[in-house]
Amino acid sequence: MRFSIISLAVLGIFTSSVFAANCNKGLDYCGSSLISKGNYAHQILQLFYDIGEKNESYDDVLFTCEGTSAGWIKFVKRCPRSCINGGAGKNDFCQPVDA
Numbered sequence: 001m002r003f004s005i006i007s008l009a010v011l012g013i014f015t016s017s018v019f020a021a022n023c024n025k026g027l028d029y030c031g032s033s034l035i036s037k038g039n040y041a042h043q044i045l046q047l048f049y050d051i052g053e054k055n056e057s058y059d060d061v062l063f064t065c066e067g068t069s070a071g072w073i074k075f076v077k078r079c080p081r082s083c084i085n086g087g088a089g090k091n092d093f094c095q096p097v098d099a
């Protein structure tokens with residue numbers, strides 16, 4: 001019995017790490033990057049609703065990855081210009097206004 005409980009625990013960790021592969025904890029992402037990474041559209045719109053963000057266009061919005069098992073994200077800011085993909089393993093960022 002003890003063995004099977006441990007197996008279930010290991011399986012549980014494995015399963016949650018599959019879902020956590022959505023975004024990497026601590027990294028910043030453009031809305032457009034999240035959309036190409038996984039099924040984030042629903043989560044982004046839910047987040048906008050929760051914080052009272054009326055503008056539902058999210059391509060040029062910067063988010064940060066909270067890294068919970070659901071790959072949870074937090075709103076950082078809406079970029080005044082475009083949001084730039086920093087590349088794999090790097091932070092995305094807003095294009096500087098005076099660039």
Ligand SMILES: *[C@@H]1O[C@H](CO)[C@@H](O)[C@H](O)[C@H]1NC(C)=O
Pocket residue numbers: 055056057058059060061078079
């Ligand atoms: C929504 O945001 C986008 C850029 O993120 C902007 O181009 C657009 O004008 C905004 N729309 C409104 C209604 O503010």
